[in-house]
Amino acid sequence: MTSNSRIFLCGATWAARTAGDLGLVLADLPHSFGPEPTGAMAIPGQAPVPSRPRPVYTDQSTRWTVAVLSGSRRKGRWRLRHQTNAVAIMGGCELDLRQAEVEGPEVVINAWAIMGGVDVIVPEGIAVELTGFGIMGGFNQAQAHAQFVSNIVDYGMNIQAAMEAARFNKASFAGCDLYIEQRVPRAVLEGLVKLGHQVQTLGDFSDGVGGGQAVMRDYKAGVNYGASDPRKDGAAIPEPIGN
Numbered sequence: 001m002t003s004n005s006r007i008f009l010c011g012a013t014w015a016a017r018t019a020g021d022l023g024l025v026l027a028d029l030p031h032s033f034g035p036e037p038t039g040a041m042a043i044p045g046q047a048p049v050p051s052r053p054r055p056v057y058t059d060q061s062t063r064w065t066v067a068v069l070s071g072s073r074r075k076g077r078w079r080l081r082h083q084t085n086a087v088a089i090m091g092g093c094e095l096d097l098r099q100a101e102v103e104g105p106e107v108v109i110n111a112w113a114i115m116g117g118v119d120v121i122v123p124e125g126i127a128v129e130l131t132g133f134g135i136m137g138g139f140n141q142a143q144a145h146a147q148f149v150s151n152i153v154d155y156g157m158n159i160q161a162a163m164e165a166a167r168f169n170k171a172s173f174a175g176c177d178l179y180i181e182q183r184v185p186r187a188v189l190e191g192l193v194k195l196g197h198q199v200q201t202l203g204d205f206s207d208g209v210g211g212g213q214a215v216m217r218d219y220k221a222g223v224n225y226g227a228s229d230p231r232k233d234g235a236a237i238p239e240p241i242g243n
Contacts, residue, residue, distance in 0.1 A: 181205070
């Protein structure tokens, strides 16, 4: 058992409020009392309490989370169906599963994003299988946004320089694989390899790290600034003064 797994199990044990909550903790641990915790609660010297059968969930309904030109968020204590659909059309959905009540041993989340994004946050130590594709969006969207904003806020770049700066992409939740544009300094790439990352370099301006267009307004000066990503079609064309 890894240290992260121990930390997760300890946290889940302290957070448990019912016998059912403890059952989720004991489910993957070797013990002789069955999948439910009731047998493990016996008083020393007495026969253990027989374990109860695991409940069977018969509710096959599907929960929907939809965001159209807006945002939708589910977090805190909420019930997660066996199958959940999330749809984001020019908007964003966030599903935070860290305190969610999960029905059954596994959950299937179908996410559709059209010019938008769906963020799913899971507790540490939970196994996730990920497949899919994006339409004018994708798995890299949130990562690319964060890198773009960091270039402006942390490194003082203008929006065109921030758009053109080399980026990276992590295509899966698990593992140490990392895709990064080869314009990144060689010393940085070698440092990532030494840290254990499995680095795969992309072209100088690869569409594998996403692309975008941006506008920023300086309200004091009354000026709009535009930026266009060389990884995609488009151009930031200045408007003549006075129009």
